[in-house]
Amino acid sequence: MAEVPKTIKQWQMVQPTTFNKETKEKIPGKLEMAEIPVPELKEGEVLVEIAGCGVCHTDLGYFFDGVPTVSKPPLALGHEIAGTVVAGDPAWIGKEVIVPAVMPCRKCILCKTGRGNRCLAQKMPGNSIGVYGGFASHIPVPTIDLCVVSDKKGFALEQLSVVADAVTTPYQACKRADLQPGDNVIIIGATGGVGVYMAQTVKALGAKSVIGIARNPEKLQRALNYGCDAVISTIDKDNKTIVGEWRNFCKSNGLDNTGWKIFEVTGTKAGQDLALDLLSFVGKLILVGFGMAKSEYMFSKLMAFDAEVIGTWGCLPEYYPIVLDMVLSRKIQIEPFVEVRPMSTIAATFEEIHKAGSPAKRVVLKPDF
Ligand SMILES: [Zn+2]
Ligand SMILES: [Zn+2]
CATH class of the missing domain: 3.40.50.720 (NAD(P)-binding Rossmann-like Domain)
Structure with a gap:
């Protein structure tokens, strides 16, 4: 059983790439390691120890292309997360889970009419959950949307992180x-x-x-x-x-x-x-x-x-178990398209994928703090 940590380690986007208005000179974005306290978990929330987080083009858009995040930097990017619950509701502790990339509010008219994937009050790790994102050791998330992985069928948990968004x-x-x-x-x-x-x-x-x-x-x-x-x-x-x-x-x-x-x-x-x-x-x-x-x-x-x-935008959390089944039963193959790397390569990995435009494989970063 993983231990409950006192702090969360993160790779924070301290500053996105910007351009000097007068000289048009590029000011490169900055990623820095940070250590923050574990927040007090609210009712219905758990702390997930991150096994891996996929690098999505959306992250690169935030870092390189001036697409603004909802929560202002510094924050950890990353919304394609799989991990293990280590604190919060005892019924959830030890469960391996996939964290949906977008989590609907479950209260608004869009949520009530089956269009929660485009809920305007939705929360997205690495964008609109304050400082918290997937390029980190841990993340606090609500349990209601988590997709439980009860049998990995030979996959490493970090490989399954691509189910959170790309699949x-x-x-x-x-x-x-x-x-x-x-x-x-x-x-x-x-x-x-x-x-x-x-x-x-x-x-x-x-x-x-x-x-x-x-x-x-x-x-x-x-x-x-x-x-x-x-x-x-x-x-x-x-x-x-x-x-x-x-x-x-x-x-x-x-x-x-x-x-x-x-x-x-x-x-x-x-x-x-x-x-x-x-x-x-x-x-x-x-x-x-x-x-x-x-x-x-x-x-x-x-x-x-x-x-x-x-x-079309995101995916309703209620569809995640169906998609996970398609992956676990190999109806959808993920292995040839996923590459796991240490999370400490984040800056070089961002740079490389940004340059390549369309990399051969999805890179999943595995925490190595
Ligand atoms: Zn994405
Ligand atoms: Zn809603």
């Missing part, structure tokens, strides 16, 4: 898309940190044909073993050519080219523009990725196509 976000996206067995699906960004799970999730839920679109031919080749039935590389192709390749795929496989569900996972302008070009009659475009780009589109096409464009 659950696609499941919520499928719910938003009303994905049904037999649906045909296109995934733009099928090889990225969330895209690899998007493809496996739609396949596990019974999608008929899954086309993965991305740049890197090697990663696309790998995607064929993980949910994709066909892949299209975008390298050196304009959208017209790519749309043509998709139409040819439909023709040669005897598939209708109407009613396709398109998941856009990159959040980039190129990806979003392509998604809009692929959207056709009674189709659905689901925006899973986030970016700051603006696109131009003839909105009346939606009317003429009887089509839909839908956003």
